[in-house]
Amino acid sequence: MKITEMALRASRLTYFVALIIFVAGIATFLNFPSQEEPTVTVRDAMVTALNPGLPAERVEQLIARPIEERLRELAEVKRVTSTVRAGSAMIQVTIWDRYTDLAPIWQRVRAKVADSKDALPQSTMGPFVDEDFGRVAVASIAVTAPGYSMSEMRVALKQMRDRLYTVPGIERITFYGLQEERVYLEFDRPRLARLELTPQGVIDQLVKQNVVASGGQIVVGGINATLAVSGEVRDAPSLRAMPIALPRPQSSTAPVPTIALGELAQVSVRPADPPESAAIYKGQPAVVMAVSMASGQNVEQFGKALKARVADQEKLLPAGFDLSTSLSRPMSSSTRWAK
Secondary structure (H helix, E strand, O other): OHHHHHHHHOHHHHHHHHHHHHHHHHHHHHOOOEOOOOOOOOOEEEEEEEOOOOOHHHHHHHHHHHHHHHHOOOOOEEEEEEEEEOOEEEEEEEEOOOOOOOHHHHHHHHHHHHHHHHHOOOOOEEEEEEOOOOOOEEEEEEEEOOOOOHHHHHHHHHHHHHHHOOOOOEEEEEEEOOOOEEEEEEEOHHHHHHOOOOHHHHHHHHHHOOOEOOOOEEEOOOOEEEEEEOOOOOOHHHHHOOEEEOOOOOOOOOOOOEEEHHHOEEEEEEEOOOOOOOOEEOOEEOEEEEEEEOOOOEHHHHHHHHHHHHHHHHOOOOOOOEEEEEEOHHHHHHHHHHO
16 A cells, blocks of 8 residues: 555656656567577587498498497487498487587587597598578578589688678578589599509698698599598699609618609599589589577577678679578568558
């Protein structure tokens, strides 16, 4: 009763407090975090490892089992399930439901997987850990650039991605259709034999020089090789000029003789075939940038800031690059209502 009596006696103060509460409510409503999809906690991760040419039985023994043994050392791991095929192993890791903070757990999973790498065959690619199954993209940016190589698009788009990360609320930007380049070597077998070299020996020298990544694939009796590009040397002319050491007697004190890689093999650098991922926009090859928003953000305000930044970044791209931005449904609906 006293509260009611005080409110009636100080009516101006009561109206003022009520007005403040009303305004604060409106401001909170307009800035309340919103997103298109609910946050889904996914307790599964996929570990993949590749070793082309290795039969399924050997993949299980040499790749899948060492990784499984390391993962089972974690108390948070509920289940480990492996699918093995010739040349590849896919290992699904499931976390117990009682754990809610998964980020540190995935860090420990990555550490265990990294520890298992020393026990895997030297030619194994990976293992790679993917735990992003629950991530939802709120915007997609399709990029086409007729006349530009994939290498040129990669440089321009990675610079654009780094600048877009300055937009508040961006959690991750993922590329789709951005094909990785491979080094293709076609060895001259008679010349290798005369110089007492082998394809694997040449590749080992390139790995030591940080020109190509370890692993890759050698086919057709060890005469052709497909390797992942590593380091700063990415164009074919530079690769052809890479020096390869020739054998010499152990007792010799003379400098080690070398020969250019281009004299031992035909060298080309081109996108992986078959491609690991592909994107098509309006009938043309494209690269898609999928933008994920951090939790606790307002999707409408985030969309406006992202569109403005993309428009600014498009002006900085080389001539011929065309961008098309597709926003999530809440952003599009807001635009239509405003019209």
